[in-house]
Structure formats: C-alpha cells, structure tokens
Amino acid sequence: MGSLNLNIDRSSPVPLYHQVVQGIEAAIHSGTLAPGSRLDNEIDLAASLNLSRPTMRKAMDELVRSGLLVRKRGVGTQVVSSQVRRHLELSSLFDDLQRVGSKPATEVLSFMHMEADDAAREALQLPKGAKVYHFTRLRTVDGKPLALMENSVRDDIVAMDEASLASRGLYEILRSAGVNFRLANQRIGAVIANAYQAPLLGTTVGAALVTMERTALDDTGRLVETGHHVYRADSYSFEMTLVQR
Amino acid sequence: MGSLNLNIDRSSPVPLYHQVVQGIEAAIHSGTLAPGSRLDNEIDLAASLNLSRPTMRKAMDELVRSGLLVRKRGVGTQVVSSQVRRHLELSSLFDDLQRVGSKPATEVLSFMHMEADDAAREALQLPKGAKVYHFTRLRTVDGKPLALMENSVRDDIVAMDEASLASRGLYEILRSAGVNFRLANQRIGAVIANAYQAPLLGTTVGAALVTMERTALDDTGRLVETGHHVYRADSYSFEMTLVQR
DNA sequence: TTTGTTTGCTTGTCAGGACATAGTCTATCA
DNA sequence: TGATAGACTATGTCCTGACAAGCAAACAAA
Numbered sequence: 437m438g439s440l441n442l443n444i445d446r447s448s449p450v451p452l453y454h455q456v457v458q459g460i461e462a463a464i465h466s467g468t469l470a471p472g473s474r475l476d477n478e479i480d481l482a483a484s485l486n487l488s489r490p491t492m493r494k495a496m497d498e499l500v501r502s503g504l505l506v507r508k509r510g511v512g513t514q515v516v517s518s519q520v521r522r523h524l525e526l527s528s529l530f531d532d533l534q535r536v537g538s539k540p541a542t543e544v545l546s547f548m549h550m551e552a553d554d555a556a557r558e559a560l561q562l563p564k565g566a567k568v569y570h571f572t573r574l575r576t577v578d579g580k581p582l583a584l585m586e587n588s589v590r591d592d593i594v595a596m597d598e599a600s601l602a603s604r605g606l607y608e609i610l611r612s613a614g615v616n617f618r619l620a621n622q623r624i625g626a627v628i629a630n631a632y633q634a635p636l637l638g639t640t641v642g643a644a645l646v647t648m649e650r651t652a653l654d655d656t657g658r659l660v661e662t663g664h665h666v667y668r669a670d671s672y673s674f675e676m677t678l679v680q681r
Numbered sequence: 682m683g684s685l686n687l688n689i690d691r692s693s694p695v696p697l698y699h700q701v702v703q704g705i706e707a708a709i710h711s712g713t714l715a716p717g718s719r720l721d722n723e724i725d726l727a728a729s730l731n732l733s734r735p736t737m738r739k740a741m742d743e744l745v746r747s748g749l750l751v752r753k754r755g756v757g758t759q760v761v762s763s764q765v766r767r768h769l770e771l772s773s774l775f776d777d778l779q780r781v782g783s784k785p786a787t788e789v790l791s792f793m794h795m796e797a798d799d800a801a802r803e804a805l806q807l808p809k810g811a812k813v814y815h816f817t818r819l820r821t822v823d824g825k826p827l828a829l830m831e832n833s834v835r836d837d838i839v840a841m842d843e844a845s846l847a848s849r850g851l852y853e854i855l856r857s858a859g860v861n862f863r864l865a866n867q868r869i870g871a872v873i874a875n876a877y878q879a880p881l882l883g884t885t886v887g888a889a890l891v892t893m894e895r896t897a898l899d900d901t902g903r904l905v906e907t908g909h910h911v912y913r914a915d916s917y918s919f920e921m922t923l924v925q926r
Numbered sequence: 927t928t929t930g931t932t933t934g935c936t937t938g939t940c941a942g943g944a945c946a947t948a949g950t951c952t953a954t955c956a
Numbered sequence: 957t958g959a960t961a962g963a964c965t966a967t968g969t970c971c972t973g974a975c976a977a978g979c980a981a982a983c984a985a986a
Binding site for chain 2: 515618621623625626644669672675678
C-alpha cells in the first residue's frame with residue numbers, strides 16, 4: 437500500500453528531502469494517503485525513490501514534527517490526520533488576511549518618531565532616551581473594522597513612514613528591509629471594549645475583545661518590535677495546532 | 682570561546698545528541714553561553730566531544746528549532762536569546778497550575794455518560810447514537826474560581842468517574858489510561874460573561890472571559906476529547922513562543 | 927490454556943565521508 | 957580609491973554502512 441508515487445527531480449534546487457515532504461503532504465491532503473493508513477518502511481520507501489535512508493528519514497522527521505505522521509519503533513509509520521491546520525506562525529495579520537483572499541485596509545491613526553515610553557523600553561530592552569517609531573493603526577476588512585493595533589519599532593533598523601504603513605503590513609515592511617524574524621513571545625487574553633476602542637471598532641462599550649501582546653526578535657537576537665493589539669471577538673480568534681513532541 | 686565543556690556519557694541510555702542538547706541548554710540558561718555569542722563550528726565541536734558531525738548537527742538542529750540557536754551558512758552558529766519561554770504545549774490547565782506551584786482544585790458540576798450531542802459528535806467524528814462522557818467542571822486556584830470547563834470524551838477508551846475527575850486533571854487521567862496525545866486543534870477567543878458563568882466564576886455579568894475550544898487526537902489518530910473552556914480574563918491568558926522555521 | 931521464548935520487522939542511533947553553496951575576507955587590478 | 961576575483965570558512969545536502977532497541981506475532985513449554 438503506502439508505496440507513494442512521487443516525482444523526485446534531482447536537478448531541482450529544492451532539496452530532495454523537501455521534495456519528499458511536499459509530495460507526502462500533497463498525498464495526505466488530496467486523500468491519496470488516508471488518515472490511519474500505514475506507509476511502507478523507511479528502507480523500502482527510500483529504495484523506491486532512489487534515495488538514501490537518512491534523506492528519507494529527514495523528510496519523515498519533518499512530517500512527524502508537523503503532526504502529519506506518527507512513527508513507532510518496531511511497528512511502522514502511520515498517517516495521523518489530515519486536519520492539521522497551519523501552525524500558528526510568525527506572520528502579520530495583514531499577511532494572513534491577504535492569503536485567505538480578504539481585502540485588508542489600514543488606517544494610520546497616529547504616527548510618531550519619539551522617545552520610547554517605559555513599557556516599550558522594557559519590552560525592547562532599549563537604553564533610556566532611545567527612540568522608536570510608535571504608531572496606532574486600524575485594520576479593516578471589506579470595510580468592516582477588525583483590529584486596533586499599537587506598535588513600537590526600533591528606529592535603528594529601518595526608516596519608516598506613515599504612507600508605507602497605510603498600504604503594506606508591518607511585517608512585510610520589516611522583512612523587505614532585511615529583518616529576518618526568528619522568535620516572538622506572545623500573550624493572548626480578553627478585555628472589554630472601552631470608550632476609545634468601541635467607536636473605532638464599530639462596536640459598543642462593553643463588547644468582548646481579544647487582546648494580543650507580542651514582542652518579536654530577529655535572527656541576530658535584536659528585539660525589533662513590540663505591540664499591543666485588540667480584535668473584535670465576534671470576528672476574530674486565534675487558531676492553532678499544537679504538536680506533542 | 683564557545684568550545685563548551687560537556688560531559689558525554691556513552692554508557693547512558695540517553696542518546697548522545699540529546700545529552701548535547703541538554704548540555705547546551707544548560708549552558709545557555711546558566712549564562713555560560715551568553716546571548717549573541719558564537720559557538721565553534723560543527724566539525725570542531727563534534728571533534729572536541731568525540732562525536733560525529735551528524736550527531737552534533739542533530740543536537741544543534743533541535744536547538745535551532747526550539748529557537749535557542751541560529752545558524753547561518755558560511756558564518757556560524759550563534760546563541761539567539763535566553764528569553765525563550767516554553768512553547769505552548771499539549772498540556773492541561775491542571776498540570777500547568779501544579780507545575781508553577783499553585784493548588785488547583787476541581788469541582789465537578791455535572792457528569793453524564795450520554796449520547797453525544799451534535800457538536801460533540803461532529804468534533805469527535807462519532808457515528809449517530811455514539812455515547813460520550815460529558816461533564817462540566819469549575820477549576821479554582823487557592824479558592825479563587827478561574828475556569829469553567831465543559832468537555833466530551835469518547836467512552837470506548839477509558840472508563841471515567843466523577844470522583845477521579847475531582848482529584849486529578851483530565852489529561853492526567855487519560856494519559857495514565859494509555860492515551861498518548863499527539864495533536865490538538867485549538868481556538869482562542871473572547872466573550873462576555875453571561876448570567877450562568879458570572880456567579881460560578883465569581884465575577885459579574887459582562888466581564889471579559891477568554892474562551893478556548895480544543896479537540897485533541899492521540900497517536901493512533903483517534904479524536905479523543907473536545908472541550909469548550911472559559912477563563913476569567915483578569916487572571917488568565919495564553920502565553921506562547923512562536924518560532925519561525 | 928497460559929506463560930515464557932524466540933524470531934523477524936521497523937524505527938532509533940551513530941559513524942565517516944563527499945561535495946555543494948553561501949557568506950566573509952583579502953588581495954589584486956583598474 | 958574602489959570594485960572585482962579568488963581563497964577560505966562554515967553550514968547544507970546526501971551517501972553508505974552498521975548496530976541497538978522496541979514491538980508483535982509465532983512458537984514452544986508448563
């Protein structure tokens with residue numbers, strides 16, 4: 437059974453193990469590999485694709501980590517489930533909305549290049565008197581307000597301006613300026629809409645809001661960005677897949 | 682500099698690569714390896730520990746995945762930061778509270794062995810007429826109410842009773858019955874406390890609550906448990922570290 | 927029938943080698 | 957002085973080979 441039928445292109449710049457990952461992912465999502473079905477053993481699979489066992493294993497390792505496969509020594513490898521959603525990743529709301537086909541728009545409510553306040557200075561571990569870009573934005577989808585976002589960004593990495601923030605996502609801007617995000621610490625909670633938030637979000641005082649605080653590090657260990665966002669609870673929630681290791 | 686000084690015990694049942702992982706983690710958390718410092722290259726490190734390069738790489742791979750290290754081809758490997766919190770994992774609230782030294786208590790508000798309702802049947806993909814354990818619990822910490830939890834559990838895996846639920850966490854019970862959780866799909870949002878929830882949680886109608894819906898799969902692909910929880914927003918939030926891959 | 931043993935299967939761990947590729951630095955040349 | 961080419965370094969990819977360890981089913985003995 438699970439003997440797969442993948443095309444491995446050895447002239448492709450895509451690593452072989454990654455081609456295998458993509459192939460098996462596709463097979464699972466298309467239903468060719470049904471949940472619960474067993475795959476051939478590593479050695480045979482590797483042989484049938486003319487790959488070495490370590491390469492095959494590396495591919496399967498990745499799929500196990502992402503939760504699509506389960507391996508048991510002495511038993512074999514099984515497809516767990518096709519219902520793995522994309523893991524909650526380091527992406528901006530803007531990117532997420534665009535990917536699912538919505539039309540996000542951003543209104544920049546305030547934009548300043550100013551001395552960091554205490555909260556931002558602690559979150560970004562900046563010295564006293566250091567400056568940051570501080571701005572608040574309102575994100576709407578198809579004309580409906582969705583999120584109110586307040587952010588502080590280090591000013592020694594990229595020069596920012598109000599116009600680009602209005603047309604592009606924050607993470608997109610930072611990425612195109614050469615920032616490679618690696619890590620983010622994030623906290624999700626809830627709060628009641630106050631008199632400032634309610635009219636902006638097109639809701640009433642006392643409505644439920646989802647809150648998200650995030651601080652992101654780039655690959656050199658710099659704390660680049662910190663933000664406090666609130667979302668309308670009736671139109672947004674955080675969805676994720678947890679994988680037990 | 683980053684030449685490390687680890688003890689590798691080749692007679693230990695702990696795999697060599699994992700001993701290296703633990704050693705480097707300890708060095709980072711103790712400050713021996715400072716954030717931003719560079720490690721020796723893989724080959725030298727492997728040689729100095731009398732390990733092969735693949736073994737050394739496997740250890741470093743794990744640390745890169747968990748966000749402690751960053752590698753750049755042609756450049757080297759660097760310690761990113763020591764402020765990686767534990768990744769949001771597949772654990773129960775009960776376990777989490779106990780680990781941080783709190784004294785969680787559970788009051789079982791209702792407990793039934795009944796036919797699954799539509800929501801539970803869909804979440805657990807059960808046939809019509811299948812039975813589940815359905816129960817609601819109130820979790821308090823040091824006498825203060827924290828969470829109101831409603832769960833449905835398949836009844837063909839483990840026999841449950843009200844008494845054990847009152848003294849142990851749900852996941853603890855299921856784990857000790859041989860269930861190995863692998864995956865969970867989870868959604869976090871917000872809502873306003875209603876007239877049923879408010880008195881139980883010791884708050885007022887209209888207070889902010891964090892909601893969490895979760896469906897968990899075990900390693901055989903069975904959908905074992907689904908639940909809908911609400912937490913007092915003033916005493917609970919979800920904290921996590923996201924790693925960019 | 928039950929219990930212990932063996933055998934074979936599959937994944938887990940580890941070694942050593944080879945070449946590719948992407949950065950960085952230096953030396954050279956215009 | 958500035959740009960370019962090359963050497964060097966470190967990680968990325970891929971291979972072959974070997975043995976260990978856990979699991980299950982078949983088998984043998986009580």
